Amino acid sequence: MTSDAPVASGVESLYPFLYAGTSDLAPVLAAVRRSTVEKATEIVALRETMAQRYAGQLAGCAHALAVAFAGGGRLFTFGNGGSSTDAQAVAQLFLDPEPGTRALPAVALTGDVAVLTALANDVGFEVVFARQLAAFGRRGDIAVGLSTSGGSANVLRGFEEASRRGMVTVGFAGYDGGRMAAAGTIEHLFVVPSSSVHRIQEVQTTTYHVLWELTQHALADL
Amino acid sequence: MALDLQSAAAVAAFARRVPAAAAVADDAARVATACHDMAVRFHRGGKLLVFGTGAAATDAQHLAVEFVHPVIVGKRALPAVSLTNDVATLTGVAARDGVGEAFARQLQLLGDPADIALGVSADADSPSVLRGLQVAHERGLLTVALAGGHAGAIAHSPAVDHAFVARSEDALVVKEVHVTTYHVLWELVHVFFEHPNLLDETVPA
Numbered sequence: 001m002t003s004d005a006p007v008a009s010g011v012e013s014l015y016p017f018l019y020a021g022t023s024d025l026a027p028v029l030a031a032v033r034r035s036t037v038e039k040a041t042e043i044v045a046l047r048e049t050m051a052q053r054y055a056g057q058l059a060g061c062a063h064a065l066a067v068a069f070a071g072g073g074r075l076f077t078f079g080n081g082g083s084s085t086d087a088q089a090v091a092q093l094f095l096d097p098e099p100g101t102r103a104l105p106a107v108a109l110t111g112d113v114a115v116l117t118a119l120a121n122d123v124g125f126e127v128v129f130a131r132q133l134a135a136f137g138r139r140g141d142i143a144v145g146l147s148t149s150g151g152s153a154n155v156l157r158g159f160e161e162a163s164r165r166g167m168v169t170v171g172f173a174g175y176d177g178g179r180m181a182a183a184g185t186i187e188h189l190f191v192v193p194s195s196s197v198h199r200i201q202e203v204q205t206t207t208y209h210v211l212w213e214l215t216q217h218a219l220a221d222l
Numbered sequence: 223m224a225l226d227l228q229s230a231a232a233v234a235a236f237a238r239r240v241p242a243a244a245a246v247a248d249d250a251a252r253v254a255t256a257c258h259d260m261a262v263r264f265h266r267g268g269k270l271l272v273f274g275t276g277a278a279a280t281d282a283q284h285l286a287v288e289f290v291h292p293v294i295v296g297k298r299a300l301p302a303v304s305l306t307n308d309v310a311t312l313t314g315v316a317a318r319d320g321v322g323e324a325f326a327r328q329l330q331l332l333g334d335p336a337d338i339a340l341g342v343s344a345d346a347d348s349p350s351v352l353r354g355l356q357v358a359h360e361r362g363l364l365t366v367a368l369a370g371g372h373a374g375a376i377a378h379s380p381a382v383d384h385a386f387v388a389r390s391e392d393a394l395v396v397k398e399v400h401v402t403t404y405h406v407l408w409e410l411v412h413v414f415f416e417h418p419n420l421l422d423e424t425v426p427a
Contacts, residue, residue, distance in 0.1 A: 025258070025420050032254040032410045040247035043402055044240055051236035059228035081291065085284035089277050089397070096276070098393065197293040198405035201284075205401050209394040210235040214228055 039199075046194055046203050054190055054207070061170060061188040062214035068168045069215075070222050071140050075106035076167075078129040078158050079146035082201055084110040086146050086172075090208050094215075101216055107136070109158075129158030139166035144208075146171075148200045150178025150191070159185040172207065174200030242390040242399050246406075249386055253406055256366055256384040260407070261414035263364050265421035266336045269301035271363075273325040273354050274342030277397055279306040281342045281368070281404065288408045297412050305329070305354070325354030335362035342400060343367070344393040346374035356381040368403055370396030 065075075075094050077087035087108045094106035109132045110116065119128045133143060143162030145155045150173035162169050163185035171186040175195055180186055192203040260270075270289055272282040282304040289302035305328045306312070315327045329339060339358030341351040346369035355365045359381035369377045370388035377385045388399035414420055 028417055028420060029254040029258065032257060032413055033250040035410060036250035036253045036406050037247040039406055040244055044243050047236050047239060051233050055229040055232040058232045059225045062228060081287055082284050085280040089280040092277055202398065202401045205398050206239055210232055213235055214232060217228060217231060
């Protein structure tokens, strides 16, 4: 592309040097290399910010989860898109961790396509998690919801239901926390202060991994 | 354990990630070459087939949705399928031929020579992921692996065109590095679409 410069948006606005009309491979490869290095630097800094901001709240949340599990509670996870894969990763980590750690009951609410499509078709997509929590959730269970924007309607509805049922509520969001920060239904909320969906997801992954590790410690010390 | 000790443990846990996360920068040249090769395949009409077991199955699904439904408005949707979704096929193959064939069998039937096969394995030893990459390579697909730990069989396999090995023995840290790596792969594949002259098959990679 030499004459029709694309309208600056998305990636282009972040990396204008990549869209300068280069026609040879070498400079594009060099620019792509630089972009990777910049992202590696960015993600290290963002995790450092999270550690400073949330270490104490992660400790408190891990204690609450340990108490819930010790009392027979189960973990339910939910999210949309990439966050649905995180919901499944959280459930898998608690349920099937590496040998030598304690396996705990956990279910991802995104796994059953029959239930998801039945609820979405018959009622609406905003209830797909809330209705499952109404069916499965009990006081003392745990609800973990993830959204990069903090504004997913079905995640917010899920937290409303979980809170109403007396579950321990744990949220992961990005940007400024969005509606999840204002909802009043999430006891433990971890907000990744970034506007990049990708960096938010990467730091959320680390944050739930650390939360799992601390929960294992907390269970051992109860 | 008192809460202040747990807070310190949290800080230490985040700090433990830094070397592996920073080391992604060392792979920058490999990332650039892989993105170019992947863009060429998409340009030729190929699709992306992704697979992994356990936690890596969630990464396979994350990768697929990343390409099919981009988070950045205006980026084109690219064909990508996770081979972890069809529970009937997965359990059928596993029961009949063993779990090691779970992805290879699907790649034999769904993989076209223009496609890209991307396998994810936190320990680089997953037999089913390795088998999948070998079958894909035999069929002429471009093969990409996200591995970790001690850089096991997958990282050294001659069937793998591009291997990215996270520098950690901790499977959780490896997964985190993989998430960053595939986000970067997705984003930078699109850079090459802005330079269609670089996607001509006659251009040497």
